Amino acid sequence: MLENFEYKATAVFLRDQMHPRRLLMMRRGEDRALAPSRWTGPGGKFDDGETEAACASRELGEETNPPLSPALRPIGRLIINGKRLVSLFTGTAEAGLPPTSNEGELHWVPIEEVFNRDILPTTRRFLQEWASRGWTDSKPFTMKCTRDGDDNVDAPVQEAVILEGLVW
Secondary structure (H helix, E strand, C coil), X not given: CHHHCCEEEEEEEEEECCCCCEEEEEXXXXXXXXXXXXXXXXXXXXXXXXXXXXXXXXXXXXXXXXXXXXXXXXXXXEEEXXXXXXXXXXXXXXXXXXXXXXXXXEEEEEHHHHHHCCECHHHHHHHHHHHHCCCCCCCCEEEEEECCCCCCCXXXXXXXXEEECCCC
């Protein structure tokens, strides 16, 4: 099914082991082509033939220094306009200073402050659903949403349908 999407990426939102009400988030660099200065989790595009979990693990390792490699669990799938897929994962990282990244600035963000950040509308809507579930990964879900234009990452979510489980 992955081959049916014209764009595939992952985002990882790690929990702080000592303070589980904090998420590791990245403020993307101002020089980034996609979503400069916006907040997300470490992640990126799939390599050819890569699975969702393999992409999430690889991207997390590439975007953190020292590389983080915790066990990852799926939060869910975000499907945008039926053509774009973002697979979201979580895990637990050792507490302490956030690692550095060549993609932007990494910060431990208290969950109460997550929505004070400048987050892309589709990611914000997904995170709001995750928050409404208590930030748990015990029941992965799929959010299918529509927005104006496939490449307009700043477009507001027009409609969102939540499905239980990891579905296509």
